[in-house]
Amino acid sequence: MASLFEYAPAPESRAVVDIAPSYGLFIDGEFAEAADGKVFKSVSPSTEEVLSEVARAGEADVERAVRAARKAFEKWSALPGAERAKYLFRIARIIQERSRELAVLETLDNGKPIKETRDADLPLVAAHFFYYAGWADKLDHAGFGANPRPLGVAGQVIPWNFPLLMLAWKIAPALATGNTVVLKPAETTPLSALFFADICRQAGLPKGVVNILPGYGDAGAALVAHPDVNKVAFTGSTAVGKEIARTVAGTDKKLTLELGGKGANIVFDDAPIDQAVEGIVTGIFFNQGQVCCAGSRLLVQESIQEELLDALKRRLSTLRLGDPLDKNTDIGAINSAEQLARITALADQGEAEGAERWSPACELPASGYWFAPTLFTNVTQAHTIARDEIFGPALSVLTFRTPDEAVAKANNTQYGLSAGIWTEKGSRILAVANKLRAGVVWANTFNKFDPTSPFGGYKESGFGREGGRHGLEAYLDV
Amino acid sequence: MSERLTVFKTYKLYVGGKFPRSESGRVYEVTDAKGNWLANAPQSSRKDARDAVVAARKAFGGWSNATAYLRGQILYRVAEMLEGRREQFTREVADAEGLSKSKAAAVVDAAVDRWVWYAGWTDKIGQVVGGANPAAGPFLNLSTPEPTGVVAVLAPQESSFLGLVSVIAPVIATGSTAVVVASEKAPLPALSLGEVLATSDVPGGVVNILSGRTAELAAPLAAHQDVNAIDLTGADAGLAKELEVAAADNLKRVLRPQAVDGDFTAAPGTERLTAFLETKTVWHPTGSLGASGSSY
Numbered sequence: 001m002a003s004l005f006e007y008a009p010a011p012e013s014r015a016v017v018d019i020a021p022s023y024g025l026f027i028d029g030e031f032a033e034a035a036d037g038k039v040f041k042s043v044s045p046s047t048e049e050v051l052s053e054v055a056r057a058g059e060a061d062v063e064r065a066v067r068a069a070r071k072a073f074e075k076w077s078a079l080p081g082a083e084r085a086k087y088l089f090r091i092a093r094i095i096q097e098r099s100r101e102l103a104v105l106e107t108l109d110n111g112k113p114i115k116e117t118r119d120a121d122l123p124l125v126a127a128h129f130f131y132y133a134g135w136a137d138k139l140d141h142a143g144f145g146a147n148p149r150p151l152g153v154a155g156q157v158i159p160w161n162f163p164l165l166m167l168a169w170k171i172a173p174a175l176a177t178g179n180t181v182v183l184k185p186a187e188t189t190p191l192s193a194l195f196f197a198d199i200c201r202q203a204g205l206p207k208g209v210v211n212i213l214p215g216y217g218d219a220g221a222a223l224v225a226h227p228d229v230n231k232v233a234f235t236g237s238t239a240v241g242k243e244i245a246r247t248v249a250g251t252d253k254k255l256t257l258e259l260g261g262k263g264a265n266i267v268f269d270d271a272p273i274d275q276a277v278e279g280i281v282t283g284i285f286f287n288q289g290q291v292c293c294a295g296s297r298l299l300v301q302e303s304i305q306e307e308l309l310d311a312l313k314r315r316l317s318t319l320r321l322g323d324p325l326d327k328n329t330d331i332g333a334i335n336s337a338e339q340l341a342r343i344t345a346l347a348d349q350g351e352a353e354g355a356e357r358w359s360p361a362c363e364l365p366a367s368g369y370w371f372a373p374t375l376f377t378n379v380t381q382a383h384t385i386a387r388d389e390i391f392g393p394a395l396s397v398l399t400f401r402t403p404d405e406a407v408a409k410a411n412n413t414q415y416g417l418s419a420g421i422w423t424e425k426g427s428r429i430l431a432v433a434n435k436l437r438a439g440v441v442w443a444n445t446f447n448k449f450d451p452t453s454p455f456g457g458y459k460e461s462g463f464g465r466e467g468g469r470h471g472l473e474a475y476l477d478v
Numbered sequence: 479m480s481e482r483l484t485v486f487k488t489y490k491l492y493v494g495g496k497f498p499r500s501e502s503g504r505v506y507e508v509t510d511a512k513g514n515w516l517a518n519a520p521q522s523s524r525k526d527a528r529d530a531v532v533a534a535r536k537a538f539g540g541w542s543n544a545t546a547y548l549r550g551q552i553l554y555r556v557a558e559m560l561e562g563r564r565e566q567f568t569r570e571v572a573d574a575e576g577l578s579k580s581k582a583a584a585v586v587d588a589a590v591d592r593w594v595w596y597a598g599w600t601d602k603i604g605q606v607v608g609g610a611n612p613a614a615g616p617f618l619n620l621s622t623p624e625p626t627g628v629v630a631v632l633a634p635q636e637s638s639f640l641g642l643v644s645v646i647a648p649v650i651a652t653g654s655t656a657v658v659v660a661s662e663k664a665p666l667p668a669l670s671l672g673e674v675l676a677t678s679d680v681p682g683g684v685v686n687i688l689s690g691r692t693a694e695l696a697a698p699l700a701a702h703q704d705v706n707a708i709d710l711t712g713a714d715a716g717l718a719k720e721l722e723v724a725a726a727d728n729l730k731r732v733l734r735p736q737a738v739d740g741d742f743t744a745a746p747g748t749e750r751l752t753a754f755l756e757t758k759t760v761w762h763p764t765g766s767l768g769a770s771g772s773s774y
Contacts, residue, residue: 131601
């Protein structure tokens with residue numbers, strides 16, 4: 001059977017991207033070594049090849065970067081909005097021009113399929129800058145009163161699952177509103193942020209407006225705690241988010257957090273099965289499930305469970321796992337050995353607690369970090385895999401009988417980031433959506449993003465919104 | 479060696495993405511502020527105006543259905559193209575309005591920035607003027623702005639370029655299409671703008687530019703049954719009233735002349751965007767899940 005679907009390899013060329021053997025920190029418009037000279041290696045998770053050696057920021061570097069951002073703030077915030085807008089439009093255009101290069105880079109550094117970086121990450125990154133560029137001279141119209149003011153220096157810490165997109169979500173609104181930034185990319189995916197530094201150079205962005213500090217959690221903690229930082233924005237785990245909330249307690253720092261999730265994808269008995277199957281696959285296997293808003297809990301109405309799961313398993317058998325640079329690849333590599341270990345441990349626990357585990361026949365490459373698409377059935381709400389965020393390509397299937405039960409189960413979580421609803425009945429979509437305690441609800445679709453559309457969580461998925469008019473508020477003194 | 483003789487440009491209309499002469503074969507003399515001959519501009523006829531409406535209507539479907547993001551990128555592309563032709567427009571504006579080179583350059587810069595301003599509005603105006611309405615009942619009630627359709631635009635008479643851009647950009651930003659009557663005595667920057675639009679990914683027919691006698695062209699446009707709105711900026715008070723009366727025949731949306739003809743340097747608000755928007759409100763029942771308990 002499998003041989004019928006053999007594809008010839010179709011790798012995207014690596015030649016479009018030129019990765020330097022080493023990178024520094026980007027502070028005040030210059031690349032610089034870390035004060036203590038520390039470095040770390042960024043590896044390609046699909047091959048374990050070392051891509052580059054990157055300076056590792058420490059406390060002294062945070063100090064320098066915040067000082068640079070503070071110095072740049074006065075002029076940057078005083079620029080007419082129309083001029084700030086034009087810088088951001090330049091950045092958006094340069095990202096569009098260099099998007100293939102950045103897509104390949106992101107795929108190499110992150111492990112996600114080129115199909116996704118090329119068709120999702122990069123178009124969204126450019127669009128986000130384009131969108132917020134337009135706000136820079138229209139803040140009076142944004143509904144926050146006349147002449148809303150920026151906060152000052154924004155300290156931003158982003159995750160490894162969408163490195164450049166999360167950078168865009170953080171930097172674009174911050175700059176549009178007149179703040180300057182110090183951004184720390186994740187330790188496993190620092191490269192696209194460093195390429196972004198080069199884009200800032202090409203755009204002629206004034207020095208110090210954007211500072212990039214590759215590093216580990218210690219650098220992030222120092223940044224968040226720095227007394228001259230006015231705004232903290234974090235995307236990452238709920239545990240770290242809580243730690244940050246404690247750190248900024250008692251200060252004037254404005255805080256927004258975009259944290260974990262355990263999204264329910266609810267399929268009613270009248271749903272179009274094939275469409276729902278595609279949505280379920282997108283919901284949990286997009287980016288190997290390393291998505292905070294993943295639809296990681298499938299809630300399926302009992303009467304169609306068998307039909308739906310059969311169709312889902314058939315579909316999963318056609319997913320292609322392997323070389324992320326191959327244009328036919330659906331499932332790429334897990335981002336790091338550490339993350340792979342976490343996924344593996346949770347999946348094993350799911351099995352140990354009594355859930356039934358299934359994966360399609362799937363050969364994993366010999367090197368790199370890989371996890372086969374996995375389905376758990378017979379899952380109860382008490383199971384760890386129904387409660388904890390796995391952040392990997394593993395779907396927990398639960399059933400329900402009535403809409404009320406679906407809502408109760410969907411809301412039975414500490415999280416509240418996303419949810420999906422599959423039914424042909426419009427009024428049911430809206431009735432269920434009204435009851436869901438989640439910041440984003442997708443109906444008959446899943447994992448859709450747009451710069452105009454606010455994104456963010458309820459409950460322990462964090463607070464504040466990114467995207468849209470709403471996303472400006474996080475960076476304004478309002 | 480004698481000085482090289484320059485090549486004059488034949489100024490033509492911009493209709494449906496093409497550059498036709500007036501079907502009437504008429505031209506009229508355009509001079510600079512000192513009365514020196516600049517060019518013979520097409521003197522468009524009623525038939526040219528009607529052709530332009532047909533082109534604008536044809537373009538409306540595609541343009542109004544384009545995503546706001548795409549429209550924004552295209553308007554921004556116009557700014558990029560215009561920036562590259564800064565010298566040309568500086569010369570044309572200086573001639574047309576009798577400005578010094580540096581003042582004309584400032585006008586052109588402002589016009590480029592105006593395109594950028596409206597490029598940014600395409601995907602924001604919906605959130606600013608639309609939204610969910612808290613109707614007292616189990617309904618989703620959502621209002622969204624939609625473009626009016628074909629808009630006839632009488633461009634300002636004095637501000638031949640910045641004013642022109644300031645009245646065209648908001649019309650097309652939101653998805654309407656435009657039939658523009660250029661400044662009667664200073665139409666050349668407008669006709670040249672057609673060349674910029676034609677190379678900026680703006681689909682043919684989205685903007686159509688006519689030169690000629692404002693009163694002669696405005697009358698058939700104001701009375702045209704397939705024009706949805708008219709911007710009277712370039713009409714004097716007497717003409718504006720006549721046109722508004724004619725426009726009532728099919729209840730065109732009318733934007734009356736503003737007091738500021740000649741001064742388009744001030745930052746625009748949203749008035750010119752909202753003037754050519756309809757509001758559509760959609761109701762949908764939210765149904766009921768029955769008497770469920772806490773939704774937490």
